[in-house]
Amino acid sequence: MSDPANYTVGWICAVETEYVAAQECLDAEHPRLAAQDANDNNIYTLGSIGSHNVVIACLPHWNYGLVSAANVARDMLRTFPNLRFGLMVGIGGGVPTKQDVRLGDIVVSSRNYENGAVLQYNFGQTVQDKAFRMTGYLDAPPLLLQAAVQQLNARYRRHGNMIDKAINAILERNPRLRDEYRRPDPATDRLYQSTVVHRATSYESCIAVCGEEEEDLIVRTPRSEDEDNPKLHYGLIASADQLIKDAMVRDRLAEEKGVLCFEMEAAGLMNHFKCLVIRGICDYADSHKNEEWQGYAAMAAAVYAKDLLGTIVPTKVAAERKLGELLGKVYENLRDVQTLASETRHNVGELKMDSHLKKIRSWLKPPDTARNFNNARTRHQGNTGQWFLNNETYLKWKKPYLKGAKGSNSFLWLNGIPGCGKTILSSSVVADLEQSAALSTNLIYFYFDFNDVEKQSLENAVRSLITQLYHKRSEVRAEVDTLYSSCGKGAQQPSIAELHNVFLRTLQHAGEIWIVLDALDECSTRDNMNGLLPWIEDLRKSDLHIHILVTSRPEIDIKSVIEGWAGKEEIISVQGQPVENDIKSYVQAKTKLMWRWKDRQDIQQEVETALTKAHGMFRWVSCQFDSLDKCLDPKSVRKALADLPRTLDDTYARILKAVPPEHLFKAKRLLQFLTYSERPLRLEEAVDAVAVDIDNRPRFDTGNRMFVPEEVVQYCSSLISLVRKNDTGDGTARMEIQLAHFSVKQYLMSDRLQVDV
Template structure:
């Protein structure tokens, strides 16, 4: 009570609660709205018995007083409340007892009073009492409302259930990601928890706050920021003592166990029950009914997540999903659709769910169309991001200076070029500095000047170089494709490099075409017509970058490589004008592909005759 009494701003909360209730419940407005006209009589005036209202009472006995000079209501009074077992109808007796015992007001059989008197204020008074009760309960410390879970260990059956649920350990994935990216520079990223968007997400006063989408272009530090948020939140007391639970998942398109919706839910649930073993009951009952089948069902897993986040569990669940755009498109849509349907404004039960989602991804339109009604923020719009980038560059240059013994001039030049070419991307700085680590001091500036400016150009350069440099090291090439392949747009230059690879051109080409198919699929959506202008332009740019022609030079390079030509004809025959040279270079499987697709492909007349001749020869050879 002392907290409410000392804080004048807190007294305004009752008015806001009442306004929210009346705003969302039209049928209550007439019964519970604050009366605008009322008559106040002197306490000594005896009213007519059994009268339904005061229309016949003596107006000369009215008490006139000025309205309160405050800009908010209801007004909270603080004092002692007397409790009685009889209806208090005599105003003089009431005031005398209150004066003698220093009482603020009386609480008694109000229901009996309402049966006898028609009260103009009854509806508004009831709503006000409920609003004040809600407000008072909202500031009661959580530790007094929630009991710490008693359960701390799993029995054998629960352990078996947990093993069946396991698909990946997000904490290990986080640590592996940190090792690969490197630790963030000191004094960076921690500011994110002080931002209003994060504060709203953690408190979640309205449905918009329960989901926060942080987006950014490749290399702008989304995953590093997600790691930072996870580690800082887990260190807070409310997460340490079990009042809140933080679960997280780091998606990765190159790892099947980390790129599906079911994997995400399994990873989140694994962490939830590990932190709060008392919530295992929600998992165990479903597992007993359906065994491992429930863990392969998105709907089954989602229902378990909802069960753990119901009001009765008295625990707030906070889920951070990083790089959602690296999930396959079907899983991405499935998860986003379910999250928005469950926590969206159209679901009246959303307020009963104690679940919060924070999602990071690239600013793809196919993600925005699900999350448009919730809070979102472009990470690069925070001015602190550029400050963090400068700190990172300073750290990297200091390390390089020690390793390669840079002079002051070289260190200064390297720092300036990094700032100029990075275009706000942390990953560009990391890749460029990795290249510099293998270069002598006198070549550092020259090497850095030769690197393309911006991340997309750098990716293209790295992939193209890798395709040519590692012809006899297939595994290295595949690792580079897996590591960077999801970050750049496929071009004719990449295809040409793959076709010219003398060792594994067919497999490399197949992977590049798979990536291009994913890019094209990601931009196909029947709801295009409803997109905002800005989102539509971004989508059109992405589509344009995801489409290219199979050029004549690519075909000529592939003509004498039967396996490569087979892949091209199998995946892109409709984009190729089939010439006599192509038919002549095709192996038996490619010939069969051409023959089967004859009606769908663009084939010249002489090539068609050549195809028939070769197919006849192929048939005789088979006989």
């Protein structure tokens, strides 16, 4: 049995072809682990390369991309506490630039003069808007690996890389791998002009489909015997959660950013799983993809990784910081990656819209509900909410109706106190339904939002639901197109009555539909005769095949209306032991991220014990963690735990009282703006708002702007939050400041706000 504490190098592969190549490069394989963390879902191959003990893991089958890579890295760190750095080794799509990248060559992530070694970008935005949405440059590899790359490169320049010879030796040793991993015929390395596209409907070879006409190919001079083949290239690697198959896109990104290679996993690792990315080139990131070069490219990358480890002295590795010390950051990075992946999936769905679909969207102007969904999923913790998804009542609501049954509707109302996690729970429902291929195309949802005036009316909710149906279900489009034409092809806006009528007709054509509506209490038009609640009642009583799930606080008007027509079994209160168990899991996870106390089990236990008594309020727990983050020693932690506020009102009052006197005026100004504004403030607006000084001349001086704009939230943290808005209309993203929770706005507008605050 092998001791996980003995391993210092983590090697991650994406596909089985890469995994086999990695195993073949081990000098010796070790026995299986003596023990593995209970939450670690990886399967490992253990071994040594030279004096280094190496652990190799592969992403789950058919589960590629940023999120999967981040999950594998996170789990690896759970079991192997002494890892110092990682290697992400495998295949990628090459960019045929002036560096003459060819199939079988190797690209090693290397930073340029001022940026990182890996560029993260959103592929969905790329294709739709013909402009790249850069998420950012990620950390460069550790200095130890950068130095090793330089040393190995110097050796290769003097003596050649011998990689092809090493591959042949491996295949001589294991003839079973020859067919898959030997170097293909050079004639199969065809580089087509960027304008030549392989038909998506054809699975024949490129020779059969695209031909070998000289004008369609880029002819390159064969490499001489004095040149390395494969050749090493060092530079920027682009990483996204989608496979790129577009030569025009490839060339633009290469020209703008100097990218040499495209792949799908590194962005999930770089910032908090310090690693080097090594990619063997198996295609040219265009439509002419095939599998001929995958085996050789994977083996070439693995052989290079082995060579690299051979240049590193083991004592130098031992001196590096343990990656396990960054585990809390890995959790945060995983959430960021999951958010990016989720946003990418939503954006990629948008790619399917043709010009007419875009006209319909432009005409209806629906608020973007994906933003609320993504924000909620980012805040979702582990398996919380599973009690509801496994609940018999929910499963009955979710179940499709029997064919031929008339009016097979279902309804659920989830209600609960402020901050109990209703929005997180509704987002879990949406995610659960989206995972089902049969249900995802029949799902529409809307989040009412106190922070956004565009998401506070029934009219805009209906606009959003119609647009979602139009996008997902082609059979409903005729009804919407008729209304579009009657409105002068989008020149005029439809009336509310017309919107309601066309929505009902689209439901009739759509068949069975699942509708999720979150935060009814944040809708400003919920209780009048033509408002939200009567509308929901009409849907519930219709002969349509619809399943409606709504969430809200148990406000008197909502409670009295819904209880008037819904059965007791259709009303679920979000409270009791299941919620307490979720809060306990949430507290435990958050406690592990308190890096200051990672070695103090006693402090962690005291925090868990105190904060699990949250009376069903996740929001209360979140605020207390914000407060504890400011405690610098055990005494201050224990003092804070001994004097916890009992309610959200008490919590908010204490937060305001704790604002330093020199910040109080600016904190009040921010809160006033956010409480009474119809929309969140853009980050630059918030910065300018606090920079205004009405007692002096000039009242506004740009020199008084904050040096770090994002720090504006520190004036009253816990009460306001910084969020990213992607649906700006011009293909860009911006940061906005908003109140952190609806309960904050209600508190600030109520007579409960203490006079001395």
